[in-house]
Amino acid sequence: MLMTLFALTPVILVSACGYLIARTGVITGDQWRGVEQLAYYVLFPAVLFRTISQADFSSVPTFNMGGALLATIVVMAAFLLLFRPLTERIWGIASYRFTSIFQGTLRWNAMIALAIADNVAGDLGLAMLAVAMVFMIPILNILCILVLSRYASGTTPSGAKILKDLYSNPFIVSIAAGVVFNLTGLTLPQVFDNTLAIFASAAVPIGIICVGAGLDLSSLRRPGPALTMGTFLRPLLMPLVAFGFAWIFNVTGPALSVIIVACAVPSASSSYLLARQMGGDAKLMAEIITLQTLTASVTIPLALLLYT
Template sequence: MLTTLAALMPVILVIASGYLIARTGLITGDQWRGIEKLAYFVLFPMVLFRTISQADFTSFHALNMGGALLMSIFLMTALLLGARKTIERIWGIPAVRFTSIFQGTLRWNAMIALAIADNVAGKTGLATLAVAMVFVIPVVNILSILVLSHFASGSAPSAQKILKDLFSNPFILSIGLGVLFNLSGLTLPGVVGDTVEIFSRAALPIGIICVGAGLDLSALRRPGPALTMGTFLRPAFMPLLAFGCAMLFGVSGPALVAVVIASSVPCASNSYLLSRQMNGDAKLMAEIITLQTLAATVTTPLALFLLT
């Protein structure tokens, strides 16, 4: 446990430093938006392309890992939707607040996941997690949109808009290009490869500093059933569910580490934006993101220690 925590502690400290930098006013709100865009559209695509283009896909079973992750996502979706009326009857949580619980349980923060994979398993962990993102990101995005559209009376985007967003997602594009480059057997010219590596080295620290800067502790209110459920369903049950599915699919080694990381890191920060755009409970979503990120400093190392 101490070894796992020691591997993750640098990530936790960098997140904390982002929070402190934001609160001191060294970097202001508009400047943070620019840094976030740089990380999202340039730096992280670079690190994903580099790791995927150089990955040895024969070292793990990508389809088995993807199948395990998708199975855990669909099982959790079925459980949440099946329990929605019971949740409302017992705890008085209306449908619109349920959408934030749903997103908080299903979606995951790729920036934190990549940083942890790099620290825990190095280049192999990065490449494996990048492949996992190909399976998971489109599915959880579509499920979140459908649930918000149905339960929050939000205006759902058209199928064409969803497809356009997915295929213009810089993470998905960079992973796809990396796979094509890997299969081609080509290698990047020395100068180009060195340039991409420099961008890659900047991605993870800048990305997780932005995660820390986005935490808003002042927005937290007294915990109620919705906030408690939205915060702890994911770290308490998703790693166990994903681990069980991984065992069914025979997943082991770095692929198992990637499955546990993907299922135990806090939910994606852009869940708040989607909730706001589709008339969900954006305030509850922001609180869930903040508390989950804080809780993950304990729950993610614990999940890695117990399950891998």
């Protein structure tokens, strides 16, 4: 539990700084939009490209891990989509709010996972987490963009609009470029790698600050069905499903621990940025991320205890 707390405490503190910056008016509403777009179009794509382009997949059970993770994502996404009409009928959760439940359940904060995986399995854990990033991040971004494209507007988008949302999304573009570069076997020149490292180092803190800025603490004091589902479906249900598929794909030892970590950490701060850019419920998304982060010091050790 202590290693999880050490990994999460800086995230909580930086998010709190974002909340204070927004409430004191140091950065105003229009200025926040510029900060968010910088993180969305430049900083996070730099993280994704640099990590994936340099990942070494030869020393880990790449395809077994990938199969278990992809199966987990598909099953969880199908469950959420089948469950969506029921949430609207029983609890009145509008479609655009459902997009935040979807992102909050499926997406993951790879930076927190990196810190925990390093403590759990050292350098081998980091290599395995790179595998998780390659298999999880592209499919999750595609699914979330499709869901936001369909449900944030309340109307069924055309095939052309869906394709445009995908090929124009900076996350998808950077992931695809990273995979292609990795397959070539080339190495980034040191000067370019150092440049990307500078961008990457700014991505996480700025993303977390934006999450804190969008937070409404009063909603955390009176969580409704949308916030409750968006917060707890991920840490309680997703590790269980992942454990089942890890058993099917014969993933054990440190690789199993990394899978559980990847499926138990809070949702990504970039989920908030995607919700802002595509018309989802960004306020609900910020609340889900914050509450998941606050409870993760209990839910992550619990998941590791139960499933590894």
